Amino acid sequence: MKKIIGFFIVVAIVVFVAYQALMYYDNNFRYGRMRETPGVRPHEEPLLVQESGIVPIHGGDALYRVTPAAELVSPLDRQAVATIKRGSDLYHIYCAQCHGLHFDGNGTVGQSFEPLPTNLRSAEVQSKPEGELFKSISYGIPGGRQPALDTTIPAQDRWYIIAFVQSLGQ
Numbered sequence: 001m002k003k004i005i006g007f008f009i010v011v012a013i014v015v016f017v018a019y020q021a022l023m024y025y026d027n028n029f030r031y032g033r034m035r036e037t038p039g040v041r042p043h044e045e046p047l048l049v050q051e052s053g054i055v056p057i058h059g060g061d062a063l064y065r066v067t068p069a070a071e072l073v074s075p076l077d078r079q080a081v082a083t084i085k086r087g088s089d090l091y092h093i094y095c096a097q098c099h100g101l102h103f104d105g106n107g108t109v110g111q112s113f114e115p116l117p118t119n120l121r122s123a124e125v126q127s128k129p130e131g132e133l134f135k136s137i138s139y140g141i142p143g144g145r146q147p148a149l150d151t152t153i154p155a156q157d158r159w160y161i162i163a164f165v166q167s168l169g170q
Contacts, residue, residue, distance in 0.1 A: 061150055064138065072131030075156075078163040087164025090157050094149065103168055113145055126169035133162045 064072065076083050092101075098117045100107035105116035118125055125133075137158050140148035153161070 061155055064155060069131040069135045072134050074130050074159045074162060076159050076163055078166060083160060083163045084167045087160040090161050091164050094153055117145060120165050121168050130162050134158055
């Protein structure tokens with residue numbers, strides 16, 4: 001019986017010492033404690049009312065997606081030197097990795113594809129209307145390797161790239 005009581009006394013002492021050590025550590029911890037941080041109560045103040053017209057509900061990429069390719073027309077002057085220069089710069093940022101510096105599909109990444117990416121100087125590409133090129137760049141080519149870039153390249157920049165690509169055939 002004395003052994004059992006002695007055992008419980010030793011266990012109680014160990015638990016008490018461990019608790020005191022943890023409390024000492026917790027009280028002297030140099031970083032903030034969870035119990036000391038302010039609570040986040042998101043609905044203590046009234047919710048803000050959004051002004052009308054802040055979020056666009058007309059136009060944008062959703063409009064391009066539902067518009068038939070034949071009806072899509074570039075808002076840019078496709079023949080302007082500045083437009084073609086900007087398109088060239090954007091092509092080298094977004095497209096050259098696959099289509100290559102010579103526009104033939106032999107880009108660094110494109111070389112690993114079978115078949116190779118499209119030659120952008122080919123009659124097939126150069127004969128496509130700009131709306132169809134816009135849809136191909138934006139939403140990909142079904143069954144092809146062209147990825148959808150509508151979330152990567154802003155719509156205006158896609159039109160610049162198309163102006164540049166169409167200038168390659170001249």
